[in-house]
Amino acid sequence: MDDGRIKHHPILEFKEGRVVRFTFDGKELEGYEGEPIACALHAAGVRVLRESPELKRPRGFFCAIGNCSSCLMTVDGRPNVRVCVERLREGMNVITQKGKGVLLADN
């Protein structure tokens, strides 16, 4: 899972959490528990996070602070989750969001 991770840094040391597994569009991936979902996806080389509703253009990470809505994905059935600030947990089911998403009654 280390492809996109920084291994040596002259100043910083990264505290790595527990390794957890989650699925992205059905594919099994790994990441560190508690890091934003977008970070785990980025480290795994995933850059397209959703498709824009009107023009169906690919959209990815952009602001990293939950402001811009570029990274909305469907997580455990819940649409429009801002994955740049939503923390990763074991077993999460993360799906590329197409369109505006449908809100389920029990959400």
Added chain:
Amino acid sequence: MSSLLTTEICVVGAGPAGLKAAILARDMGAGVTIVDSGVSLGGQLVKQTHKFFGSRGQFAGMRGIDIANLLSDELLKDPSVDVLCDSQVVGFYDDGTLAIEKDDSIRFLKPERVICATGASERMLPFENNDLPGVYGAGAAQTLMNMYGVRPGNRVLMIGAGNIGLIVSYQLMQAGVEVAAVLEAMPQVGGYHVHARKIQRAGIPILTSHTIKAAHGTEAVEGATVWALDPEFHPIPNSERYVEVDTICLAVGLSPLTELLWQAGCKMGYVPELGGYTPLRNENYETTRPGVFIAGDLAGIEEASSAMIEGTIAGLSAAKSLGYQTDDFEERLSRAKAELRTFRQGPTGRKVRQGITKLIALTEGVRAFD
């Protein structure tokens, strides 16, 4: 609706401005709640691995992260201060109640005073395909690499040679990322020359009078076309060049994060020198809505050092307005104001000085109508 919580002073945002405001208000004896949407306190400082510039600032020579820890510890070790992390203020009601979202539920807090120190957001730049994955805010790239240890890409084009563009370029190199070039639309570098020289020494070209024309790629960025600008900022025909990069970082300025204060009905002034719409305020950093104070980048884009001094002024003033008094209040307040004036002296402070002059004039104009 859940029960209504109360506090004397609520500080919104725990960057350098909010932290200082909370510490000073607490020192005056006021009850303080500080709320931040991040996981940890410190705002922009938690990503800053470089030593802060200037001998003038209070913490010059220290790394941003260390300053953040120093200030946060002061609040975290004090049980009388309520610290709410991972909590975003999403509503500011007419009666002064704040709606705070945490873990998908909303809580309501009614403070007697509010100090808003929400900082700033990064600006977008119009160009073809600017919505492609791989076009990131420079601050966002910094969050990925410095907070979470993830490389934003393999080869980056940086747009903007102000301090943020220069510093993030250097930090990308430290993270093992190649920086293809730094583009700057102005004919000269905007940031401090120490930072520019550091990256030029490392062999990264800084192309002044250049900007990006388009990003290319189907699913994500695969390259970019850049072109040169004439002295009137018009693109020069046939100056296009293709650069192979997988990431484009935008460091083209910040704008104050004013949403909550628009909701609160605070009057704003458009002051380009301060980053765009900025809340009108008096010299104690109180807005046109009595009891609502501001500090930091929200009050005009500047630096951490000035943010901390503004936080000091807002914290002291908010506590004073609740009737708290200390023997050294007047002295501390005038010392902070003098520090701000010194900080803004000289050529680097000129733009901010002009902006503040405009802002104060706008504020007085509004007062005249009241």
